[in-house]
Structures are given as structure tokens and as C-alpha cells.
Amino acid sequence: MIVEARSIVRGSAEGYTLVSSKPINFLAMLDLNGRIIDEKHELYNENIAGKILVFPNSIGSSVGAYTIYNLKRHNTAPKAMICKEADITTASGCAIANIPLLDRPKCRLEDLKGRVIINNSIIMLQI
Amino acid sequence: MYLTNDEEHALNGEYGNTLATAYRVLVAIGESTDAERLIPIEWAHVSGVNYNTIGDAGLSFLEEIDQKVKVKTSLNPMGFDPNRPYMVREEFKERQMRIVNAYRNMGVEMTLSCIPYEIFPIPKDNAYASIAESNAAVYVNSFLNILTNKESAISALASALSGKAPYSLLRIEELRKPDTRIILNTELMNELDYGLLGYFAGKHAKNSVSIPSLPKEIWNKKALSAGLGTSGSCCMVTDEDSGEIIEYSKRDAEELKGELSNGNDSNIIVFGSPQLGSHDIKRLASSIRGKKFKKRCMIFCARKAYEYVRSDIERLEKAGAEIYSDCCACLTPLIDSQDSVVTNSIKAAYYLKTWNKAKVVLKSMEEIVSSECHDS
Known part of the structure; x- marks a missing residue:
């Protein structure tokens, strides 16, 4: 299945998605290994490293953009991110970390579970 | 997004790598916020100073x-007070000062404060700005009629270096109209109530939120702004009567208080986040008159305020408080998981609980003074 989206930071990636229906606070919810440490979050204990992270948007501290950059430097960043509506923290963090970022996919976020190939604004969902 | 020829040149690296990166960031945030173009700004406030949060990757990026x-x-606060460097590792201090120096070399003013609106010359009404610290972004949009989006540490730095920001969201007059309108079914008695209301509003509103009337007191304005900035993307409070209606009751407030606190007892009192300004310090000092704190009390305030209201600071010190400047309660290395904190700050509670893993109790300033102090 091919899903169109909007490209915010261009690039290509391939991998398994990790889908969250809830926003992510990059600074407060993650450790440097890419693990979600917020017990109340639906992705608690999941690791975002090497995944295609799918989530509505980020919330919280403005420093979250550095967290994205830090993860990239530690090789624990997601391969790409897909947001419902990309926010400034996610967009700026992905821009300096060179992580492909897409938003407004023409499907529900939960439909993006599985293995995907991303090329700029196109998401190929492999079933 | 449309770029001028000059902006295209900058993006393509003709003015060097730094500006190319800055424009790459501006294009990404411009696209994501549906901006048609970039506009000049008059003021930037940059976060991403604390070594605790930006780490070695951030340090080398800035250098x-x-x-x-x-x-x-x-500039936002850093991780420790150079005049009170106790219990801070040497390595931390060395790297922290390298970060501060990197900003100094860029020509950034050494305010080291999250309340620039109290201590920094602010541009006139209707000026465009790029403010990264969330409480400050909400505060200047809501109470000073300065137009900014809720910028990230990186996007505000990109704006500072280029002098530009996307013309989008809250920089466009029509988009400052509230999308959500809160009906109050509970009374707001103190700064803790305003903080909780802000935290609630941030979970529901998108860009701008309406409440029935705006607070007059600066501590309530700050608490509202900081609570709002902590929980969501919303970056403005107004009393303009518009937006989708949502009710806020005492029960909502109690639920959020439960979500943000997880302790019963405390071994440290924390005031700050946002940092206290001179009004906050005077208010606390006058309520503490003739009393002493029963336990360790850490007060985080702006350096300028510390210097400005010396007699009030001395009174607080006599009452047993430790006063810290240039740093803040949020993301401080001075508090850890062994600690249990009582605070009146929603923002401090959120970060101390989720990030420092400390236990947290929420009380208003008045409650803290009455329960955590004794007559001296």
C-alpha cells in the first residue's frame, strides 16, 4: 500500500514502525539509549532506536530538539519519523540530525503498523 | 515556502555552514507550520544551555x-550557580562553562534566565520574536503583545543567527484567536491553581486558549504561562471570548494534581521554575517574616533580581533558604531520585518527577509557608 504524506525533512529510510497514539516529550520521556522511560506513556519501555517512529506530535521542553540530535550522535535515533502534524521541536531536531520527517499521512497513524519504506513524501507500507 | 534570492544563497551554503544549517532549520519549521515566507524578528531567546540536557552532542554542535x-x-539558565558550585562534578562545571562560552562567542547576552520578560529590555508592542523557553513564549504572547511561536532551542538559535523566523501560527494576527475556550467551574485562589489551569489548558488547546479573565498578579501570570507551556503546544492565553468550549472543574484540578505529585512527605522545599523575579522574592520574603524554614529550602531566582532586592534576599537567607541564580529547578543536577520535594510550581513538579525521578508534593506558597516553617 502506498500512502502519501508531506515531506518536512527530505530523505529515505526503511524499517519497522513504532506507533504511538499519544504525543512524545523527547526531553522528559527518553533515555540516551532511546528507551521510553515515562511509566504513564503507552510506549513505556519500548525503544525508538532504529525504528520509524510514528506519533501525533511532540510536546514539552524546547530542548527536545537537542535530544533528537543527541540520539542521532549516539546511534540511538529513529531512522525516520512520521507525525500527524509535525511541530517545531520535532522539525528542527530532525533538520539538524538529518532524520527524514514526514507528516499529514493520508491515513490514520495506527494504519502505519508494520514495515515501511519511506522516500521523501511517499510511505510504502509492506504487508 | 518562498525564499528570497539571498535566503536561497544562505540555504545553499554560500554564507557558510552555520547559516546553511540555520536556514535548513527555518525551512523545516516553516514548512511544518505552513509559513508562506520568513520575516525579520527583533528578539530571540535561546534555550539549550544546561549541560544536563544538551550533553556532549549539544556542546560540540554549539562550539x-x-x-x-x-x-x-x-539566554536561558544553565545547570548550576557559579557562586554556589557545591556538589557539582568538576567535569560538569567545565563542560557547562564551555557551553556558556560558546553562546558568549556568538554575541548572546548572558542573562541565564527563563524570565527575560522581567529582566531584559523587551521590544515594543507587536514586535516579532523567536522565544524558545516555553513559559516566556506564552508570557510575552499573552501579556506583552509580542508575537512568537513556541520555538525549540534549535529553531530559536536558527532565528538568532539569521535574524528571521517563519511568518506562521501566532505571528499572524488572525491565528491568535483562541481555538479553545475554558469555562471555569472552580475558583482560582493562588499561583498553584493558575499553574494547574495552565497545565489543563495545554492538554486541550492547540495554539491559543481563552479563559474568562486574565490574572493581574505577576506570579499568577507566570504560573499560568509555565503550566501551559509544560503540557502541550498551546502558546497563548487571552480573555477574548471565542473557541470550542471546555469546562474546568475542581475535580479536573484534583486529578491533575494527582498526576503531577507522587509523594506525601518532603525533605526539600523548592521555589522556582520559572525563576523568581523581584516581585516573587518580595512576596515570599514578606510572608516569611519572623519565620524559619523547617527543612532545606532551595530558591531559584534570576541573577538581576538577586542583585536588585538584596534586603529581601538576606531575609530569606536568614530564614535558612539557599538562593541559586543562573540556573533553575527544572533539569537541575542538584536534585536527584533520593529527594522528595514540595513545590508550588507545576513545571518544577513535572520535570522533577519525570526527569530527576524525585518524589513531589504540590502546595501553594501560602501552604508551604504555613506548614513548612516555624517561628524563629
């Missing part, structure tokens, strides 16, 4: 920047 800022730029 590689070889350009000066193009607009006046204020």
Missing part, C-alpha cells in the same frame, strides 16, 4: 558555530 547572532538574544 562549531562560527557566526554572531543578528538580533539581540537572551
Whole structure:
């Protein structure tokens, strides 16, 4: 299945998605290994490293953009991110970390579970 | 997004790597916020100073920047107070000061404060700005009629270095109209109530939120702004009567208080986040008159305020408080998981609980003074 989206930071990636229906606070919810440490979050204990992270948007501290950059430097960043509506923290963090970022996919976020190939604004969902 | 020829040149690296990166960031945030173009700004406030949060990757990123800022730029707090460097590791101090120096070399003003609106010369009404610290972004949009989006540490730095920001969201007059309108079914008695209301509003509103009337007191304005900035993307409070209606009751407030606190007892009192300004310090000092704190009390305030209201600071010190400047309660290395904290700050509670893993109890300033102090 091919899903169109909007490209915010261009690039290509391939991998398994990790889908969250809830926003992510990059600074407060993650450790440097890419693990979600917020017990109340639906992705608690999941690791975002090497995944295609799918989530509505980020919330919280403005420093979250550095967290994205830090993860990239530690090789624990997601391969790409897909947001419902990309926010400034996610967009700026992905821009300096060179992580492909897409938003407004023409499907529900939960439909993006599985293995995907991303090329700029196109998401190929492999079933 | 449309770029001028000059902006295209900058993006393509003709003015060096630093500006190319800055424009790459501006294009990404411009696209994501549906901006048609970039506009000049008059003021930037940059976060991403604390070594605790930006780490070695952030430090090397900043040290590689070889350009000066193009607009006046204020700076958020760092991780410790150089005048009170106890219990801070040498390595931390050394790297922290390298971060601060990197900003100094860019020409950023050494405010080291999250309340620039109290201590920094603010541009006139209707000025465009790029403010990264969330409480400050909400505060200046809501109470000073300055137009900014809720910028990230990186996007505000990109704006500082280029002098530009996307013309989008809250920089466009029509988009400042509230999308959500809160009906109050509970009374707001103190700064803790305003903080909880802000935290609630941030979970529901998108860009701008309406409440029935705006607070007059600066501590309530700050608490509302900081609570709002902590929980969501919303970056403005107004009393304009518009937006989708949502009710806020005492039960909502109690639920959120439960979500943000997880302790019963405490071994440290924390005031700050946002940092206290001179009004907050005077208020606390006058309520503490003739009393002493029963336990360790840490007060985080802006350096300028510390110097400005010396007699009030001395009274607080006599009452047993430790006063810290240039740093803040949020993301401080001075508090850890062994600690249990009582505070009146929603923002401090959120970060101390989720990030420092400390236990947290929420009380208003008045409650803290009455329960955590004794007559001296």
C-alpha cells in the first residue's frame, strides 16, 4: 500500500514502525539509549532506536530538539519519523540530525503498523 | 515556502555552514507550520544551555558555530550557580562553562534566565520574536503583545543567527484567536491553581486558549504561562471570548494534581521554575517574616533580581533558604531520585518527577509557608 504524506525533512529510510497514539516529550520521556522511560506513556519501555517512529506530535521542553540530535550522535535515533502534524521541536531536531520527517499521512497513524519504506513524501507500507 | 534570492544563497551554503544549517532549520519549521515566507524578528531567546540536557552532542554542535547572532538574544539558565558550585562534578562545571562560552562567542547576552520578560529590555508592542523557553513564549504572547511561536532551542538559535523566523501560527494576527475556550467551574485562589489551569489548558488547546479573565498578579501570570507551556503546544492565553468550549472543574484540578505529585512527605522545599523575579522574592520574603524554614529550602531566582532586592534576599537567607541564580529547578543536577520535594510550581513538579525521578508534593506558597516553617 502506498500512502502519501508531506515531506518536512527530505530523505529515505526503511524499517519497522513504532506507533504511538499519544504525543512524545523527547526531553522528559527518553533515555540516551532511546528507551521510553515515562511509566504513564503507552510506549513505556519500548525503544525508538532504529525504528520509524510514528506519533501525533511532540510536546514539552524546547530542548527536545537537542535530544533528537543527541540520539542521532549516539546511534540511538529513529531512522525516520512520521507525525500527524509535525511541530517545531520535532522539525528542527530532525533538520539538524538529518532524520527524514514526514507528516499529514493520508491515513490514520495506527494504519502505519508494520514495515515501511519511506522516500521523501511517499510511505510504502509492506504487508 | 518562498525564499528570497539571498535566503536561497544562505540555504545553499554560500554564507557558510552555520547559516546553511540555520536556514535548513527555518525551512523545516516553516514548512511544518505552513509559513508562506520568513520575516525579520527583533528578539530571540535561546534555550539549550544546561549541560544536563544538551550533553556532549549539544556542546560540540554549539562550539562549531562560527557566526554572531543578528538580533539581540537572551539566554536561558544553565545547570548550576557559579557562586554556589557545591556538589557539582568538576567535569560538569567545565563542560557547562564551555557551553556558556560558546553562546558568549556568538554575541548572546548572558542573562541565564527563563524570565527575560522581567529582566531584559523587551521590544515594543507587536514586535516579532523567536522565544524558545516555553513559559516566556506564552508570557510575552499573552501579556506583552509580542508575537512568537513556541520555538525549540534549535529553531530559536536558527532565528538568532539569521535574524528571521517563519511568518506562521501566532505571528499572524488572525491565528491568535483562541481555538479553545475554558469555562471555569472552580475558583482560582493562588499561583498553584493558575499553574494547574495552565497545565489543563495545554492538554486541550492547540495554539491559543481563552479563559474568562486574565490574572493581574505577576506570579499568577507566570504560573499560568509555565503550566501551559509544560503540557502541550498551546502558546497563548487571552480573555477574548471565542473557541470550542471546555469546562474546568475542581475535580479536573484534583486529578491533575494527582498526576503531577507522587509523594506525601518532603525533605526539600523548592521555589522556582520559572525563576523568581523581584516581585516573587518580595512576596515570599514578606510572608516569611519572623519565620524559619523547617527543612532545606532551595530558591531559584534570576541573577538581576538577586542583585536588585538584596534586603529581601538576606531575609530569606536568614530564614535558612539557599538562593541559586543562573540556573533553575527544572533539569537541575542538584536534585536527584533520593529527594522528595514540595513545590508550588507545576513545571518544577513535572520535570522533577519525570526527569530527576524525585518524589513531589504540590502546595501553594501560602501552604508551604504555613506548614513548612516555624517561628524563629
